[in-house]
Amino acid sequence: NQKISESLPLLKDERDFLAIFHQTGEKDCEWVKNQYAQNKFVDVTVAPFFHDMAHYFQKSDLIISRAGASTIAELIAAQKASLLVPFSKATDDHQTLNARELENIDGADIMLEEEFTAHAFAQKILNYIQDKERITQMEQNLKQIRTENVAEKISDLCIEIMEKQARRTSIG
Numbered sequence: 001n002q003k004i005s006e007s008l009p010l011l012k013d014e015r016d017f018l019a020i021f022h023q024t025g026e027k028d029c030e031w032v033k034n035q036y037a038q039n040k041f042v043d044v045t046v047a048p049f050f051h052d053m054a055h056y057f058q059k060s061d062l063i064i065s066r067a068g069a070s071t072i073a074e075l076i077a078a079q080k081a082s083l084l085v086p087f088s089k090a091t092d093d094h095q096t097l098n099a100r101e102l103e104n105i106d107g108a109d110i111m112l113e114e115e116f117t118a119h120a121f122a123q124k125i126l127n128y129i130q131d132k133e134r135i136t137q138m139e140q141n142l143k144q145i146r147t148e149n150v151a152e153k154i155s156d157l158c159i160e161i162m163e164k165q166a167r168r169t170s171i172g
Contacts, residue, residue, distance in 0.1 A: 001028040004064075005035040006118035007125070012039060014129055019043040021056045054078070061135055062128055067099035067110075073154050075102065076145055081138035083124060088113040092169075097161050107142040 026048045036044045063082040086095035102108035
């Protein structure tokens with residue numbers, strides 16, 4: 001929330017072309033709303049939590065999110081391009097491993113927390129605006145992942161990630 005809010009002045013020239021849905025959590029909701037208002041962003045929906053996430057996924061061109069397993073599954077099912085920011089303190093760095101799986105098929109981009117500055121984030125958003133083909137390409141790559149037998153594929157992916165983590169743990 002902090003870094004995205006800090007990036008708003010850097011995106012002011014694009015604000016009329018952006019529709020933003022920002023899930024903040026309870027603690028930061030009012031503060032984030034004020035940040036958008038102060039920077040004159042108009043087409044913004046800010047809430048502590050979105051109960052109908054599928055609705056917001058459908059309305060979005062790009063999803064900016066953490067990289068938990070359920071989020072990854074939702075992105076694949078919705079076939080939505082994403083910029084993933086893995087939570088660096090997640091157990092066994094599983095969010096980075098999850099994000100890398102989508103990055104490996106060029107279905108998502110990753111910005112690690114240590115790389116996430118207001119300037120770097122704003123530049124990434126400007127790049128997406130200037131290169132809409134990048135978003136289309138990520139979505140096309142996600143479409144190649146068949147959504148048949150989703151539960152089986154998700155469990156296979158989870159097992160694969162756990163096996164990779166077990167190998168890393170036994171080596172290190």
